[in-house]
Amino acid sequence: MDASKLAFADASFDVAVAMFVMTVVPEPVAVMQELARVTKPGGTVLIVNHFSVEKGLRGAVEKRLAGFADVLGWRPEFPVETLLADPRLKLTDQRPVRPFGFFTLLEFERLG
Numbered sequence: 001m002d003a004s005k006l007a008f009a010d011a012s013f014d015v016a017v018a019m020f021v022m023t024v025v026p027e028p029v030a031v032m033q034e035l036a037r038v039t040k041p042g043g044t045v046l047i048v049n050h051f052s053v054e055k056g057l058r059g060a061v062e063k064r065l066a067g068f069a070d071v072l073g074w075r076p077e078f079p080v081e082t083l084l085a086d087p088r089l090k091l092t093d094q095r096p097v098r099p100f101g102f103f104t105l106l107e108f109e110r111l112g
Helices: 028-038 056-066
Strands: 013-019 039-050 089-097 103-110
Touching: 013 028, 028 039, 028 089
Parallel strands: 013 039
Antiparallel strands: 039 103, 089 103
């Protein structure tokens, strides 16, 4: 199923989860909009994904790899702000995922 055009009715789920997909889909903002659409007001959207950093060794490596995104099949430069655009979703938690914190869990509340 196309994640940017989900074949579910509005407000179908209490929880919607997308793990390790946002940096590989062509339109991550459209995917977030669909997750908001299919989640009931008061429900939860969970995202686990890699998000880039600006500084340090990791930031330098991500910037260098960004030019190879097509070959890699994912976007090394992917700021968390990319997923914060839908006004129906309120970010309620953001925390690193073990073991190394390379991935981050974002928890959103679907607003009414």
